[in-house]
Amino acid sequence: MAKIIAWLIVIFIVLLALRMINMRKARGRGAGKSAPAAAEPMVRCVRCTVYLPRAEAIPVEGGYACAEGQCAKR
Numbered sequence: 001m002a003k004i005i006a007w008l009i010v011i012f013i014v015l016l017a018l019r020m021i022n023m024r025k026a027r028g029r030g031a032g033k034s035a036p037a038a039a040e041p042m043v044r045c046v047r048c049t050v051y052l053p054r055a056e057a058i059p060v061e062g063g064y065a066c067a068e069g070q071c072a073k074r
């Protein structure tokens with residue numbers, strides 16, 4: 001009887017370890033997918049109302065604007 005209980009504990013630990021490994025892999029994949037979107041937030045230009053990545057925008061009074069001379073003038 002003690003042997004059966006010992007085997008059950010071993011199987012339970014193995015399953016738990018496999019589940020933890022799978023969760024870690026899934027989390028790593030999820031972070032890799034969402035990282036680029038989170039790294040580049042979009043901002044709206046206060047001059048021409050066009051949305052652009054914040055890295056390409058320049059901070060101006062009242063928000064962000066396109067880099068000099070790149071505004072979509074109509």
Ligand SMILES: [Zn+2]
Nearest residue numbers: 045048066071
């Ligand atoms: Zn603009």
